[in-house]
Amino acid sequence: MSQDLPKAYQIFMDKYPSIWAAYDQLGATVHQQGPLDEKTRELVKLGLAVGSRQEGAVHSHARKALAAGASPEEIRQVALLAIPTVGFPTMMAALTWIEDELK
Numbered sequence: 748m749s750q751d752l753p754k755a756y757q758i759f760m761d762k763y764p765s766i767w768a769a770y771d772q773l774g775a776t777v778h779q780q781g782p783l784d785e786k787t788r789e790l791v792k793l794g795l796a797v798g799s800r801q802e803g804a805v806h807s808h809a810r811k812a813l814a815a816g817a818s819p820e821e822i823r824q825v826a827l828l829a830i831p832t833v834g835f836p837t838m839m840a841a842l843t844w845i846e847d848e849l850k
Contacts, residue, residue: 753803786815790825797829797841805841809848819849 752760760767778788789812796804812822826842 789815805844809845
């Protein structure tokens, strides 16, 4: 899996392996706490990434949502739902990042 991560993450993993292991374990643990299925979790994570304008995370969670079975229309709707909450410009930026992954 680490070969799929951005280079900065790989460098961090090599330099701080115990911190990475704790972070990775936390992520795995919170994903398993509760009733949401994988597709729903990835759509939620995508929405969080859109709202915080994290380009890398939008790319990552759009790919993960696709892999978990989300349709392109479902993924695009996540961006569209952001309009009344975080604004049109944020949605437009996120939608361009999502479209990069849907090509």
